[in-house]
Amino acid sequence: MSEGNKSYRIHVVDLSTCIGCETCQEVCSFINNDKAFIKVYKVHGGIPVPLNCRHCEKAACMEVCPTLAIYRDESGAVLINPARCIGCKLCIMACPFGIPEMDPVDKVVIKCDLCSLRRSNGLSPACSAMCPSAAILYGSPEEVLKLAQSRVAERIARAKVLGELELGLKSWLL
Amino acid sequence: MASIGKRLWYLKKAIEIGTVTKRYPFEPTEPPEGSRGKPVIDFTKCIGCGACANVCTPQALRFIDLKEYKRLELFYGRCIFCGMCQEACPVDAIQLTKDFELATDDLNDLYVVIELKSVRCEICNKYFTTKRIILKINDEVRDVIEEIEYTKLCPECRRKESSTKLVGWRALG
Incomplete structure (x- = not known):
């Protein structure tokens, strides 16, 4: 059903960018009467996963x-x-x-209704609008795919640079 | 003088039609079409979801969580025969009958209690829903989802499990 439908939008959580600040959870409970529909779970001893309706x-x-x-x-x-x-x-x-x-x-x-009220006013869902590290993406499949591809390309480039340096660093930032 | 003629006319009419009233408590009477009486719960169909208790305006239906059992309690003394429970029931287990004569000398006659077995979550070991709901879900979800192992877990454990799995998938590629 995604093909040919111009108003189709997808909501993507980039787990490698998420810093686990729980801003999405707070902003969701703020606009939904103290009920957060997106919750950040810490798995494998601390990896943050913002989980909302898929x-x-x-x-x-x-x-x-x-x-x-x-x-x-x-x-x-x-x-x-x-x-x-x-x-x-x-x-x-x-x-x-x-x-x-x-x-x-x-x-x-x-x-979670992906903020249907905000969307009817032409805004994106509150979690993706407020995310400080832009880990929650919302938009048409083409847009989001483009963004995701550019991020992956950037990450590969950084990894390559680090691999070429071979400096034996104790602390790496990817 | 015309009134005597009128009276005779009435008398004739009355004899023609005969008796129309019934000696009600001593003679059985059939309620008219569409009249509403007490609701009857088919306990073989009830899945214990509690939707009827949610909509019951006079709180005649109560849904009580007894951990090992979920108990649905219907007290006819409070029932107003509104038919909301019949409308709400997702499995058509509640049907209104035409029986409206509920007078009794024992209060316990007015109670209907259904107890349904609960199931435990496989991870946290807490009781979370009735066995019949899980069987129904397994039946209906099979068309959409292939792996239905998740129905053995409670919603909170499902969240934790699925977020762990999401990270696992990412790590793989």
């Missing part, structure tokens, strides 16, 4: 929802219509990443 191409939550409350908008994001949600928590149990959460007040399931 907006899967084949979404298990969409498949199991009995009331068809979960749908995909024109930019490819998976959203929940709170008016249709009955709070059966089947999507929570179906999600391979354990992303959807129950709102204890409204008794509906809530999750």
Whole structure:
């Protein structure tokens, strides 16, 4: 469905650039009433992984929802219509990443909607806009791919330079 | 004088039509089409999701987490026959009947309790959902996702596991 759809956008987290500052988590909880939908997990003893809804191409939550409350908008994001949600928590149990959460007040399931309100005003999601190290990218697949390629090229070039120096440095910065 | 003629006309009409009222408590009566009575839960279909308890306005349906079991408690004394639970039930386990006569001399007759077995997370060993939900998810998700081993984990452990895996994939290439 990504081909031929001009409004299709992707959300990419560059794990090698992420510094684990948790700015995305804070800004997400700030705009979503103290509920962060992107959370930074420290794995393998400290590698930061900002985890939010993956907006899967084949979404298990969409498949199991009995009331068809979960749908995909024109930019490819998976959203929940709170008016249709009955709070059966089947999507929570179906999600391979354990992303959807129950709102204890409204008794509906809530999750990352890639800031649909901000996107309708022509802005990018808050996490990608605020990330200080530009680790969270949001845009059309071509744009993001170009950026990712340039980053990889830069990294390879740096590694080559370091390899050629062969100075026996104790401290390297890549 | 016309009133005598009128009265006779009424008398004739009454004899023609006969008795229309029923001796209700002593004679059984059929409620009209579309009338709503007490809801009945089919415990063979119920998966224990708690959606009915979420929508129940008078809180006649209550969903209680007893760790090893999830208990769904229906108290007919509070039920207002609104039919919200029937609308909400994702597996059509709740159906409204036409039975509205709930008078009883024992309060316990008005309770319906369903207890469903919970499953444990394989990593953190906490009870997180009912076994029937996991079976249903396994059934439905199989078309979309090939590996369904993750359904044995609780959502919090799934997050940790998947973030660990994401880093692993990156390290590989």
